[in-house]
Amino acid sequence: KQEVTQIPAALSVPEGENLVLNCSFTDSAIYNLQWFRQDPGKGLTSLLLIQSSQREQTSGRLNASLDKSSGRSTLYIAASQPGDSATYLCAVDNYGQNFVFGPGTRLSVLP
Amino acid sequence: EAGVTQFPSHSVIEKGQTVTLRCDPISGHDNLYWYRRVMGKEIKFLLHFVKESKQDESGMPNNRFLAERTGGTYSTLKVQPAELEDSGVYFCASSQPGQGSLETQYFGPGTRLLVL
Numbered sequence: 001k002q003e004v005t006q007i008p009a010a011l012s013v014p015e016g017e018n019l020v021l022n023c024s025f026t027d028s029a030i031y032n033l034q035w036f037r038q039d040p041g042k043g044l045t046s047l048l049l050i051q052s053s054q055r056e057q058t059s060g061r062l063n064a065s066l067d068k069s070s071g072r073s074t075l076y077i078a079a080s081q082p083g084d085s086a087t088y089l090c091a092v093d094n095y096g097q098n099f100v101f102g103p104g105t106r107l108s109v110l111p
Numbered sequence: 112e113a114g115v116t117q118f119p120s121h122s123v124i125e126k127g128q129t130v131t132l133r134c135d136p137i138s139g140h141d142n143l144y145w146y147r148r149v150m151g152k153e154i155k156f157l158l159h160f161v162k163e164s165k166q167d168e169s170g171m172p173n174n175r176f177l178a179e180r181t182g183g184t185y186s187t188l189k190v191q192p193a194e195l196e197d198s199g200v201y202f203c204a205s206s207q208p209g210q211g212s213l214e215t216q217y218f219g220p221g222t223r224l225l226v227l
Contacts, residue, residue, distance in 0.1 A: 034153050041208060042159070043144045043167065044216065049153035091154070099154070101218075 002027045002094050006102035013080055014110050021075040021105045023090035028068045031093040035064050035075050037086040038104065044089065048075070080109045113137070115205050115219035123225045129191040132222045136185070136205030143186050144206075144216060145178060149199040157201075160186060161208075193226045200224070 003026045013019055023033070032051045036044040048057045048064040050073065056065040063076040073090055087104040094100065116135045124130050136143045145157040157176070158168040162183035171178070175194070180186040190197055200223050204216040 036154075038216075041142075041166075043156035043170070044146070044154075046153045046155055099218075 002030075002092055002100045004090060004092050004100050004102040006088075006090060006105050008105055009103070010106040010108075012108040012110065015080060015082060017080050017109075018076070018078050019080055019107070021077070021088050021107070023073040023075070023102050025071045025073075025092045025100075027092075027094065028071050029094065030068065033064075033066055033073050034091045034093070034099075035062075035073075036089045036091065038089055039086050047088075077107075080107075082109045082111050084109050115203055115217050117201075117203050117219040117222050119222060120220065121223045121225075123227065124193055125227050126195055127192045129189065130193055130224060132188045132190075132201050132224070134186045134188070134203030134205075134219060136203070137207075137217055140205035140207050140217075141183070142206040142208060142216075143180060144204040145186070145188055146202040146204065147199055148202070148221075149196070152199075154202065157188075190224075193224075195226050198224055198226045 005024045007022045030052050034049045035047040038044050050057050050066040061078040066073045085108050087106045089104045090102045091099045118133045122130050141162050143160040146154050147157055148154045156170040158171055158178055159166045160180045163180050177189045200221040202221045203219045206216045
């Protein structure tokens with residue numbers, strides 16, 4: 001059974017800092033991994049999708065990496081801004097089965 | 112406690128036909144979300160209900176998609192007429208609003224739609 005964990009559970013940084021969020025999964029036989037952001041009372045916003053054959057994906061200030069063999073993914077946020085404050089979730093897709101979400105990392109970027 | 116349920120689990124239809132997907136949220140959850148994963152691509156947000164009201168429908172792809180949540184309980188998502196590119200998995204999630212913070216969304220198993 002796939003299990004997904006995220007570290008840290010919460011993170012508070014001053015504006016402008018670069019930061020890394022971590023996602024770990026127990027079963028490396030994944031189809032893809034997706035990073036989302038969640039704001040209170042809103043639907044999940046897709047940030048990046050990494051296929052199992054890829055090593056990383058970039059979008060603006062965001063960079064996500066994937067190391068399937070070690071069961072890890074990282075989300076790198078460059079030059080953080082207060083608007084980045086949200087909870088960041090990773091979700092692992094296991095070949096046709098339902099996807100599994102991590103518990104999330106709550107990020108606060110202080111002005 | 113029963114989780115989020117979706118019906119049907121699979122649907123195969125021809126282009127031009129109509130399909131209606133149903134989602135039953137966890138009892139008492141005011142928030143209901145629809146998401147879609149087109150084949151091999153990312154899961155994307157479609158819309159959000161708070162009780163029977165549409166809070167955010169910015170993710171709905173076009174006017175062939177109609178979502179309703181009469182009475183604030185179950186929701187339906189109708190695609191009419193269906194096109195080939197509508198094939199994918201449609202997920203529903205529900206949550207109870209948190210107190211000024213994040214609420215956990217509970218996902219259903221999804222409906223796999225194939226348009227031929």
